[in-house]
Structure formats: C-alpha cells, structure tokens
Amino acid sequence: MGDIRPLSFPVLIADIGGTNVRLGVLPEAHSPVRNFPTVSTSAFPDFVTAAEATVFAQTAMMPRSLLIAIAGPISGSAIKLTNADWVIEPQTLCKALGLDHLILFNDFEALALSLPYLTSDQVLQVGGGEVLPRSPRVVIGPGTGLGVAALVYADRCFTPLAGEGGHVTMAPETDRDFQIWPHIDRFHGRISGETLLSGRGLARLYRAIARADGKDPWCREGRDVAEGLAAGDVVAEEAVDLFLTYLGRLAGDLALTMLAKGGVYIGGGIVPRFADRIEASGFRKAFEAKAPHTAIMEQIPTFLITDPKPAVAGMASFATLPERFSVDLTGRRFDDGGLAG
Structure with a gap:
C-alpha cells in the first residue's frame, strides 16, 4: 500500500x-x-x-x-x-x-489515476473492444512532449506506473515510411516516439513529407500544420494522418507490452484538436496491426480523453x-x- x-x-x-x-x-x-x-x-x-x-x-x-x-x-x-x-x-x-x-x-502518473473514473461523456471510443475493468490500462499523450503511463489493479488497489515510454525508438514499416524517414530531423540523433508524436514532431513530419515530395518544408511549429490543414494543404493532410497512424502504432506496442485489456487512452493537448479525424485516420488499423496477435488487439478498446483536465x-x-x-x-x-x- x-x-x-x-x-x-x-x-x-x-x-x-x-x-x-x-x-x-x-x-x-x-x-x-x-x-x-x-x-x-x-x-x-x-x-x-x-x-x-x-x-x-x-x-x-x-x-x-x-x-x-x-x-x-x-x-x-x-x-x-x-x-x-x-x-x-x-x-x-x-x-x-x-x-x-x-x-x-x-504528470502522466496523475493522469493514470483518473482512468478508472472517466465516464462516457469524458472519452470518445475509437474502434471496437470492451474494457476489462481489473486489467491493465495504458495512457499515452502527445503534447509539448510525449507522456506515457500505465495503471494496474492488484490487492484491491490501483497502482499507477510512471515511465518514459515516449522516448522509445520508432521505426519505418510501410513503403511510404521508408520514403519519408531519411528526411526526418533527428532529435538527439534518434527518431523516438516524442520525435514524431509531439507538437514539434507534427512539424517534423510535415517537413519530412515535403522534402520527400520536393515541396517547401516551411512548417516550424505544430500550429503551422493546423493552419495548413484549414487551408487545404495536402502535405498537412498527410502529416496529420501519419501522426495519428504512428500514434496508433506506438499505442499498440504499449498495449502489447502491458496486455492492456483495460483499454488504451489518448491524452495530451494535440489529438483532441483532431477528434473529428481520428476515426477515419489510420490510427485504429495501425493499433490492431500486430500480427500474430491481431485478434487480441481487436478486443482492446482505445479511447480519446475529451475531458480538459x-x-x-x-x-x-x-x-x-x-x-x-x-x-x-x-x-x-x-x-x-x-x-x-
């Protein structure tokens, strides 16, 4: 205790x-x-x-x-x-x-404390699956950085597990990833989760896509991508979709690590701005694409936390x-x- x-x-x-x-x-x-x-x-x-x-x-x-x-x-x-x-x-x-x-x-340990008590009007479920209440839960949240934590239940208590999972290594998988990856600005010489899944990471994705396609890599901040998206910028469109896809990929890795049948929750300040896009994005498909355990992943629910605090x-x-x-x-x-x- x-x-x-x-x-x-x-x-x-x-x-x-x-x-x-x-x-x-x-x-x-x-x-x-x-x-x-x-x-x-x-x-x-x-x-x-x-x-x-x-x-x-x-x-x-x-x-x-x-x-x-x-x-x-x-x-x-x-x-x-x-x-x-x-x-x-x-x-x-x-x-x-x-x-x-x-x-x-x-900060994400504190966020993990809220997971058992979030109600249906505080989250948006993305995809299928059902919560198993006493199973591990994971929360991941892109913001200024990338936070990760887990919550486990044992001996009639919830225990939050703070970690630095936002700094694990990301790797290319698809043909498009391999086109873009050489153009990503490294952070401390690496491409970690936070390198891509943060405000600055969204801008890095934009620049990498633009460079790969011979376009102007003008974007400097995550807010620039949001402005480009509103203006119909096709590079911004792909940057946001890849951002959500890579988030699903890393969230799926964390779900496998913890066997998080209590659910995976998306926090942070960035993704709620794209709440209208996440279901149509590659997020859930990337989350589930964990062969040979796709059937397990299909049963693990994912939620976007919509509560502001x-x-x-x-x-x-x-x-x-x-x-x-x-x-x-x-x-x-x-x-x-x-x-x-």
Missing part, C-alpha cells in the same frame, strides 16, 4: 505541463473540484506566481495541501520540467504557501480516497515542509 495518511483540506491541485498549467481546488473530501482557468507556463516565472494570479486572486480559500503533477522525472530537491524553464522545489513551496502536505506526481481529476480522486490507490511516495511526500517517508 502507498502512504495513505490523510491530507489537510482544502487541497490545491496543479497539473504543470511544458505549455499549460491546469489548476483546481478541492475544498473538502468528496466535494466537486473547483476549476480555475488554464494558463500558459511561459506567462509566469514560477509556480507560486501562477497560483497567486490564477487561484488566490479569485478565492479566499487557502490550501493546506498541494498535489502537483510535473512533466518530467521526479527526483532530488529541485525538479526541472523537461520542456519548460520552471524548477519545482517542494520545501520552498511548502514554506511559501504555508502547506501541511505536498505530494509530487509525474483529467490529471486534475485523477489527483482529486487520490486526495478523496487515497486508500483506493497504492503509490510509493518515498521522496515525493513532504509534511510541514520536510520530506516524509
């Missing part, structure tokens, strides 16, 4: 990504989360300034506990975000905000009913400003 010592309420909940900060307050156990506007990480020099401007300026409730999800590995007394300039120092935060408790989560909801579930989860909080829980456990 994890550290299930109760938290003091109200609980401030923060999901800090490379691009956005999503904030909520849980006034007391079993109460609804009060959500606050999502703000840009780059708009503030640090977390305290962002919280003061976004939350404390709008409510008299002062948090006694803080649950904070961070986009990056959690270790040491100062945690640097992978794709942003912020540094999170738990003991400094405890003192600055007068907290009784602070717990750190990896699932990691906040996941941490709220933990704050309300921590006994439902088994989480090793060694080095990640701080009580009264000091490291606990």
Whole structure:
C-alpha cells in the first residue's frame, strides 16, 4: 500500500505541463473540484506566481495541501520540467504557501489515476473492444512532449506506473515510411516516439513529407500544420494522418507490452484538436496491426480523453480516497515542509 495518511483540506491541485498549467481546488473530501482557468507556463516565472494570479486572486480559500503533477522525472530537491524553464522545489513551496502536505506526481502518473473514473461523456471510443475493468490500462499523450503511463489493479488497489515510454525508438514499416524517414530531423540523433508524436514532431513530419515530395518544408511549429490543414494543404493532410497512424502504432506496442485489456487512452493537448479525424485516420488499423496477435488487439478498446483536465481529476480522486490507490511516495511526500517517508 502507498502512504495513505490523510491530507489537510482544502487541497490545491496543479497539473504543470511544458505549455499549460491546469489548476483546481478541492475544498473538502468528496466535494466537486473547483476549476480555475488554464494558463500558459511561459506567462509566469514560477509556480507560486501562477497560483497567486490564477487561484488566490479569485478565492479566499487557502490550501493546506498541494498535489502537483510535473512533466518530467521526479527526483532530488529541485525538479526541472523537461520542456519548460520552471524548477519545482517542494520545501520552498511548502514554506511559501504555508502547506501541511505536498505530494509530487509525474504528470502522466496523475493522469493514470483518473482512468478508472472517466465516464462516457469524458472519452470518445475509437474502434471496437470492451474494457476489462481489473486489467491493465495504458495512457499515452502527445503534447509539448510525449507522456506515457500505465495503471494496474492488484490487492484491491490501483497502482499507477510512471515511465518514459515516449522516448522509445520508432521505426519505418510501410513503403511510404521508408520514403519519408531519411528526411526526418533527428532529435538527439534518434527518431523516438516524442520525435514524431509531439507538437514539434507534427512539424517534423510535415517537413519530412515535403522534402520527400520536393515541396517547401516551411512548417516550424505544430500550429503551422493546423493552419495548413484549414487551408487545404495536402502535405498537412498527410502529416496529420501519419501522426495519428504512428500514434496508433506506438499505442499498440504499449498495449502489447502491458496486455492492456483495460483499454488504451489518448491524452495530451494535440489529438483532441483532431477528434473529428481520428476515426477515419489510420490510427485504429495501425493499433490492431500486430500480427500474430491481431485478434487480441481487436478486443482492446482505445479511447480519446475529451475531458480538459483529467490529471486534475485523477489527483482529486487520490486526495478523496487515497486508500483506493497504492503509490510509493518515498521522496515525493513532504509534511510541514520536510520530506516524509
């Protein structure tokens, strides 16, 4: 079992990504989360300034506990975000905000906490298959980077498994892949999942397709692809379809790795923008194309998470009913400003 010592309420909940900060307050156990506007990480020099401007300026409730999800590995007394300039120092935060408790989560670990509680109006199923409730689940999410986590059930508890699966190697499979692959800009000398399945990855795909076809590789950011798509740019059309296809391919690999019969969930900030395209794309076909285990893959459901703050909801579930989860909080829980456990 994890550290299930109760938290003091109200609980401030923060999901800090490379691009956005999503904030909520849980006034007391079993109460609804009060959500606050999502703000840009780059708009503030640090977390305290962002919280003061976004939350404390709008409510008299002062948090006694803080649950904070961070986009990056959690270790040491100062945690640097992978794709942003912020540094999170738990003991400094405890003192600055007068907290009784602070717990750190990896951002996709926090998202994994929400998976058992997502309802039909918070997800869009893509393809067939049915959830087996006590089987492993996987979540993958392209955004500024590429996050991956899993959730397993054992001994009447859910255990989130944080990982760095976004950095596994991607490889070409189809003839078209082999045409495009030589033109992909490497990242740290590799073509990893995050190299292609992220905001910058979508732009890399556009440039690679354009170069392969002798066209102008003008695209620099993921938003440029979205603009091209709206303008009827055929390279942007293929870039988005390949992006979703490669996402299905990697999601299928993760499903096989975990035998994730509880479902594979797509999070992050990019894919919801293409919700109207994912079912017609190559996503599900690529997900299932795992011979000799195609029959197994056809039974594993895939879902696009449409809820805008699932990691906040996941941490709220933990704050309300921590006994439902088994989480090793060694080095990640701080009580009264000091490291606990």
